[in-house]
Amino acid sequence: MTRKPMRPCNFPLCSELTAGNYCQTHQQQTVRLYDKARDPKLVSFYKSSSWLSTRQAVLSRDNHLCQHCLQEQRLTPAVMVHHIQEVRKDWEVRLDLDNLISLCDACHNKVHN
Structure with a gap:
C-alpha cells in the first residue's frame, strides 16, 4: 500500500x-473555526432523527445510486442526500422528498462548486 507523500x-x-492538508495542531484549529462558523440550527437539524430517517428514505427511493450519474448511464453508489433548494434559503422544504436527491461525493461537489 502506497502512502501519500508528506508536504x-x-x-x-x-x-x-x-x-493531509493540515498538521495535527492546525487541523484541530480549522475544525474548531469551521464548527464555530456553522449555524447551530443546521447542525442540530442534520443530527435529528427526522433528518436521518428522511435521508434513509431518499437513499432507498433512489436505490442508493447517484441520480446524476444514473442520468449518464453510470452506476455509482450515492453517499449524500442533497437539498435541491438549500435549507438556508427555504427551511420549510428541508424534509420534502421532492427537494431531495441522492448523489455521489463527486456529483455533490460539482453541484456546490
Missing part, C-alpha cells in the same frame, strides 16, 4: 510536514 501544512507560516 507542508496549508496553515500560513507552518512548515510542519503532513500527509
